[in-house]
Amino acid sequence: MKKLFGILLVAGLVAGSAVAKEAKEDDVQARIAPVGTTCMQGDECAAAPAPAAAAGPKSGKDVFSGFCTTCHGAGVMGAPKYGTAADWAPRIAKGKDTLYTHAINGFNAMPPKGMCAACTDDELKAAVDYMIDHSK
Numbered sequence: 364m365k366k367l368f369g370i371l372l373v374a375g376l377v378a379g380s381a382v383a384k385e386a387k388e389d390d391v392q393a394r395i396a397p398v399g400t401t402c403m404q405g406d407e408c409a410a411a412p413a414p415a416a417a418a419g420p421k422s423g424k425d426v427f428s429g430f431c432t433t434c435h436g437a438g439v440m441g442a443p444k445y446g447t448a449a450d451w452a453p454r455i456a457k458g459k460d461t462l463y464t465h466a467i468n469g470f471n472a473m474p475p476k477g478m479c480a481a482c483t484d485d486e487l488k489a490a491v492d493y494m495i496d497h498s499k
């Protein structure tokens with residue numbers, strides 16, 4: 364009985380130290396992990412709203428997917444459709460400055476700021492660029 368206890372005790376110590384060692388390694392892994400991790404398109408992290416968006420200026424993509432896509436995604440009310448070169452070519456021909464102005468001030472059924480009231484002019488311009496770049 365005494366011997367068995369001894370074996371169990373040893374086994375317990377070995378198992379215990381293994382667990383402790385693992386925990387330590389996790390700690391180390393966490394401490395030496397890179398500060399910024401890369402988030403690639405298609406990754407789970409890319410689907411979540413970018414945490415940086417709240418702090419810095421919104422990207423053209425963020426503004427587009429948050430606001431412009433409502434109409435420009437499907438071409439609602441004659442909005443030039445995202446990804447459709449034929450819709451955008453005549454618009455692009457007017458010059459980027461005109462498109463920026465129309466995005467900021469509105470144009471016919473296109474509402475001022477594309478309904479993103481909190482967007483800055485630069486963010487709206489980035490959204491225009493994003494749509495144009497993906498509709499050629």
Ligand code: HEC
Nearest residue numbers: 431434440441442454462465466471472473476477490491
């Ligand atoms: C409520 C629907 C709606 C939303 C939301 C919307 N648009 Fe539009 N947009 C339109 C319509 C409709 C037109 C076409 C107007 C026309 O040609 O008469 C248009 C046209 C445009 C044009 C072309 C203007 C031109 O001079 O030909 C740009 C650029 C544009 N939108 C940018 C944006 C941006 C950037 C956003 C998001 C911030 C946005 N739109 C959101 C409806 C919308």
